[in-house]
Amino acid sequence: MTAVTLESRLGTAWKKPPLISNPALRWGLFIGAAVYLVLAVSSIDVNWARVAEGLSRGWAFITSFFNPDFVSRGTDIRDGILESVIITVASTVVGILISIPIGLGAARNIAPLPVYLVCRAIVALSRALNEIIVAILLVAIFGFGPLAGFLTLSFATIGFLAKLLAEDIEEMDKVQAEAIRATGSTWLQWINYGVQPQVMPRLIGLSMYRLDINFRESAVLGLVGAGGIGATLNTAFDRYEFDTAAAILLIIIVTVMALEYLSGVIRAKVQ
């Protein structure tokens, strides 16, 4: 048997199937992406001289991570972090308290249509607006200080928690809720014994996650004057005090890690 007949008997070799099976769509997407990339990259003008000049500063920043300065701006850092923590805690608590009724209202299976539409509109508005933009507007209205930051994060928490809570309620097991209703419970008892136990573990998990997000966000609110560590961080960067900036960033990273670990433990416990 010659090699040619063996080849013809075996057929053609296996080839990896392409990701998008339609060739016209595949090549269209590919060429479109290539054209966009060329246009986009060419429209970014990078001042390479400035970048090269900055590299030594970047290196100084990286090395300052191994030699952070917690002391020389110690009081500023302590006050800023404390204010960030206060804003985080207060806004998370208020945000959760407000998002529970809104979440109940935004769940189609327990709320009448007008309530549902109003609550969904609040959720959509809160989610579409970036925290920083809300903070700018609230600082303009309420003046500088932690109150604007507190209101911003509460508002952002409402959109996040109410949406996820409503989705969780919409997916709940109807049988349990109906069993409570069949006992002749009032509406409040129905929510308390039929709905709440089903969504509580997830709500606690999400609240912990939001606490974590709020702390991270509170670190930047200071940039627009809404209180917290951001103002100190901004000053440190402006003055090229990289060792102080590195100290602040390390505190933020360690706090976020601790919060993530804590939320993992709590979530594992409630689920």
Added chain:
Amino acid sequence: MPVSTNANGAKIWQLRNRNQTLARWAAYLAGVAVFMWCWQRISDATTWFFVWDAPRIAADIGGRAWPPRWSYMDKLWGPLWDTLNMATLGTLLALVMAVPVAFLAARNTTPSAVFIRPIALFIIVATRSINSLIWALLLVAVIGPGVFAGLLAIAFRSIGFCAKLLYEAIEEIDHTQVEAITATGASRWQVMAYGIVPQIMPAFAGISVFRWDINIRESTVLGLVGAGGIGLQLQSSLNTLAWPQVTLILIVILAAVVIGEWVSAKVRGAII
């Protein structure tokens, strides 16, 4: 909470016993005390005169801000293009960096669980916990203001997010397929290309589009710290108190965010 009582007034059923109830009350008391202390600190740092004056100020700003100055739109197309580029190129750059980190962090593909995995996990946590505005602040200080700093800020911020979701997807793959490829005598890289990559491809595509959507939102405000895009226009309009321009910019940002979310939802729907 007692549900009902019998003729003698004794509770028929209750959810918790006495100690559990007391413990809960103590926890609630501590929680309320912490919250009230926080509130007091915020209240002390607030100038309440401004707050009571807020409705008037809000009405005043609202009156100045409407109608939006539509003619300013001509000057917004350029920054809008920059914003889109920061988000898209930043996401691409982030994915290029996130893929190796994810493979190093996943328990089943990491070369060394003791030495390399903790480093990869630290990269993920560190980049994730620093907000993109802080990255932008840092990069503007290091390489100067402009779109390039914003692009890098978006990219660095996204590494942790993409790598975290991707390494979770890698850890959840079906092991039998990997074993089947290994059994054919494939090399380490071939196992990766034919056993692991096809399994995580849908997750990868979903994560990239999801992150791109988030990055559109974030890149709109990076200009506030000098990193280019439409935020730069927002900052200068705010500084000159040109409220009609601010309204227009906010409308444009809102439209960009909604379109980004719509595109991302469509693409994710098509993938999954």
